Amino acid sequence: MNPELIDMLKETVNMFAFLAFELTLLFIVISYLVGILQEFVPPQKVQSILSARNGRGYFIAALLGSITPFCSCSTIPFLKGLLRARAGFGPMMVFLFASPLLNPIIIGLFVVTFSIKVALFYFIIAMGVSVIAGFVLEKLGFERYVRKEAYAQNEIVTSCCNVKVAPALNTSCCDTKPTVTTSCCSTKPAPVVVESCCDTITLKRPSVESRWLRIWRTTWSDFKQVLPYLFAGVLLGSFIYGFIPTDLIAQYAGDDTWYAIPIAAVIGIPLYIRAEAVIPLSAVLVQKGMAMGSVMALIIGSAGASITEVILLKSIFKNQMIAAFLCVILSMATISGFLYWLFFS
16 A cells, blocks of 8 residues: 555544544533533523623623633533523624634744734734624524524423423422422422422422532533534544645645635635644744735634534534634635735735
């Protein structure tokens, strides 16, 4: 067999193993942490912060994204938590755009690898476009393209009075005995004290053990739901990583011409590379002759979205929302490249 082909296969297998392990670990850990956050921080608090009518929620979401060291895929469990908390759609989208692009590590790498000027330019573009895109998508009503099951809670809730009771406990309409129910008159004993069907319901505080176990069950359920999407995306991304050489990217996106910038943005999305990894790679590409505007587009395209993330998002968004998401990332990457090319080249 051709030695070069063997090397490509090895790189593909190694990348698949690395990404599969990393993303599995990240997804489970972050999902569990989000579960803990939901357990101790009332959803109403999250909703009030990220749904501020004066626009404050958009900037808070952008700032939250700028301090969270998430890659494009590991934002998904956090996004699912925000959806369950019924946070504002616009701020949620701002967080989805900004989180993988902005964090202190990325900005520090920009400063060290390129310059403070480049780092500041990158920060302003990523922050500004994220906020504007989130605002515009909300005003255009794109929230209707969120799948209904993405809002699902893990609790089983409703009494005859439409009072929600957590965690996963309910009362029967047929009597006043404590119950766990799946229908209005199907009951099983549970540690609940009920005065009447539509009166106050007093719940015993769940034990610490049951609380952590409940969070873990939710985490595992979420992971099993996205597992096929996760591994399909990792497999495809690893294949592209192993069989598309860096020199080829430099060859077709390296000329200092207008069409090199959108090409770099498009090339960046299939490459599943975290911003922390693509910045050092971009420094090598610059040394090979790639224009800085094209490099900026490549960094935003590869860090802001990936095939793996798009596949994971299919469990949350309908196709129209996924198309809008990709358009925002491509637009951000292209705009940043052209602006840098026009004003700093």
